[in-house]
Amino acid sequence: MGRSLPIEGGGAMESGTAGKPDGGAEIGQLLGRVGALAPVIGAAAGDAEQARRLPAALVSALHDAGLYRLLLPKTFGGAEIGPPDFFQVIEAVAKHDASTAWCLCQANGCAMAAAYLEPAVAEEIWGRNPEAVVAWGPGKAEAVADGDHYRVTGHWSFASGGHQATWFGGHSVLVESDGSPRLGTDGATMIRTMLFPATAASVTQVWDVIGLCGTGSDDFAVTDLPVPRECSLAREDPAERRLDAPLYQFPAMSLYAAGFSGTALGIARAMLEGFKELAAEKTPRLTRHRLSDDALVQADVALAEARLGAARAFLISELRDIWAGVVASGRLSVAQRMRIRLAATH
Secondary structure (H helix, E strand, O other), X not given: OOOOOOOOOOOOEOOOOOOXXXXXXXXXXXXXXXXXXXXXXXXXXXXXXXXXXXXXXXXHHHHHOOOOOOOOOHHHOOOOOOHHHHHHHHHHHHOOOHHHHHHHHHHHHHHHHHHHOOHHHHHHHHHOOOOOOEEEEOEEEEEEXXXXXXXEEEEEEEEOOHHHOOEEEEEEEEEOOOOOEOEOOOOOEOEEXXXXXXXXXXXXXXXXXXXXXXXXXXXXXXXXXXXEHHHEEOOOOHHHOOEOOHHHHOOHHHHHHXXXXXXXXXXXXXXXXXHHHHHHHOOOOOOOOOHHHOHHHHHHHHHHHHHHHHHHHHHHHHHHHHHHHHHHHOOOOHHHHHHHHHHHHO
C-alpha cells in the first residue's frame, strides 16, 4: 500500500450497528445460512483434512454467506454482531466441521482490527475486497522506524486460515535504530501489529497435526519489509480505537474465547448426537440388546447431556447478560471480561 492512500481524521466515530443485545431476526438469518451451507461444509471436511487448508469452493461459499464478516464494522461492509450471536454462529458451523469453525473464528477476531485502523486503511483492506481475510499468529519480530514506514523482519506461527488470507498481521516489537527496544511511558516494550498484503510474505507449511488439520495453521515470514505507519495498530489500546460501537468495547480475546468455546461445544454436540444414532442401531457382539438399551450407556449419555447443556447455558447466559450491559453503558468492565473468560474456560 503506497503513501498515496488518503488518510482521514483520527477521532472515534459511530458505527452502523443498532446495538441490539439479542440480535433479533439477524441471528436467525445467519443460522439459516449456516444450515443451508451444512452439506457444503460437511462435504468439504475430508478434502480440508487432506489438503491441510479449507478448499477454495468452501471459502467462496462462506464469503457469499457473509460468515467472514460477522465482527467486521458495518462501516466496512460487516455484520457487526454481538458476542452471543457470534458464539451461536461458530457453534453451528462446528457441528459440521471444526476446522471451518476455527478458521472463521480466527478471521473474524482479526477483522475487529478494522475498528483500530485509520478508515482509509480499513477500507483498503476490507471495504474494497468482499473476500478479504486477515490472518495472524504469535511469533518473533522487530519493526524499526524508518521515516513514514516501519521496516519489519519476523517469523510468525499458527496462522490459522492463512492460506485464505489476503493480508497478514505480524505482532512486532518496536526497536530503535541501535537495536534496543522502544519503551512506552509505562516502561514496557512497545508492540504493534503490522499489516501487509499476504503476497509480501513467504509461507512455510509446517501444519502436520492430528486434529484441526484443515485450519492450515502454518508459518509466515518477512524480511526487511517496509510497512506504512498507518498500516500498524496497537491492539486493544483504547487510545487507538476509532469506532465507539458496543462491540468494539470488547477486546478481540473475549470474542476469541466465545468463538472457540462455540467450536468446542459444536464438536461435542455433533459427537454426542452421532453416538446416540449409533447406539440406537448397534447391537454389540455377544449381546442381544442395542447399546441404547444398556443402563450404563443411558446414564453416561444423560451425564454428557447435562454437562454439555450446563456449560452452554452458562456461557450464553453470561454473554447475553454482559452484552446487554455493554450496550446500555457503552463500556466493558474488567469484571465482565473475567466473567467471559471464566465461562469460556469452563
